[in-house]
Amino acid sequence: MLILLFPVWALLLSAYAYFQPNFFVDFKSYIIPLLIIIMLSMGLTLTAKDFKQVLASKRAVIVGVLLQFMVMPIAALLVSKIFGFDDELTIGMLLVGSVAGGTASNVMCYLAKGDTALSISMTSISTLIGVVLTPLLVALMVGKGVDIPVQAMLESLVKIVLLPVTVGVLLNTFFAKKVEKIQFLLPYISMFTIVFIIAIVVALSAGKLAEIGYLIVFAVMIHNSIGLILGYSVTRLLGFDERICRTIAFEVGLQNSGLAAALAIKFFTPVAALPGSIFSIWHNVSGSLLASYWSKQKS
Structure with missing residues (x-):
């Protein structure tokens, strides 16, 4: 129940951060360590079997990953232009648009009667691929007028994503029984950590949020909707069954927006982190609504 109320906690703490930013701004340097905790928590829920699942559903994984790294970056650019x-x-x-799918997709997929094993596999693969693709896609699409520190971003993604996830997988592989005892805590750790990151970003950019916050909200809603709609409809047209279509819809539409916000803070500005922070809240709202609807339908 607490996990499903994620948007409520995020909105409440964000509202407090908006009106009392001084409490949160000093935590700016904690964003990256907090994100590492989230990635480690994700790794602790994975095993080698999750990656082997890729071979069993390779066609679905390939289509899903291609949609993930094509639809969302292009949609992000088009929405920004509009x-x-x-x-x-x-x-x-x-x-x-260029980061991997978020772990929220696994929860929503489970609730929507999708293919949870496929969802976990796709999140794992897109997370690893995103270490390389995220900085390259941003540099490719943002234009020559803006300097994108591709190499520095790549190095940071290795430290923030690849290493913690790998450590988590190894711990879960070799110390499975001990990790199993704390696994029920991991979703809560991840949720409250990302809520705190969102609050820090809101506090750092409260002025800009007051000025054009409503525009960013609309842009994020449209971006997220494009991912969910195309993720489902394209796979449906390609002949995948209903469970896989639902799964890929969530994988494409629900992003690791906390990572996007953290990268924005580290390499650009707090304002650049606003889309990621708002997306973190909204995709849990849209994902929960869609999962609730699909849970009542035949899969």
Whole structure:
């Protein structure tokens, strides 16, 4: 129940951060360590079997990953152009569009009667591929007028994503019984950590949020909707069964937006982190609504 109320906790703490930013701004340097905790928690839920599942469903995984890294970056750029965003917000949107699928997709997939094993496999694979693709896609699409530190971003993603996830998988492989005792805590650790990261970003960019926050919210809602709709409809047209279509819809539409916000803070500005922070809240709302609807339908 607490996990399903994620958007409520995020909104409440974000509202407090908006009106009392001074409490949170000093925690700016904690964003990366907090994100590492989330990635380690993700790794602790994975095993080698989750990666082997890729071979069993390789066609679905390939289609899903291609959609993930094509639909969302292109949609982010188009939405940014339509809304007339400046370079900061465009970079923020592109970061959201270019990161891997979020772990929220696994929860929503389970609730929607999708293929949870496939969802976990796709999240794992896209997370690893995203270490390389995220900085390259942002650099490719943002334009020559903006300097994108590709190599520095790549190095950071190795440290923030690849290493913690790998350590988590290894711990879960070799110390499975001990890890199993704490696994029930991991979703809560991840949820409250990302809620705190969102609050820090809101506090750091409260002025800009007051000025054009409603535009960013609309842009994020459209971006997320494009991912969910195309993720489902394209796979449906390709002849995949209903469970796989639902799974890929969540994998494409629900992003690791906390990572996008953290990268924006580290390499750009707090304003560039706003799309990622708002996406973190909204995709849990849209994902929960869609999962609730699908849970009542035949899979």
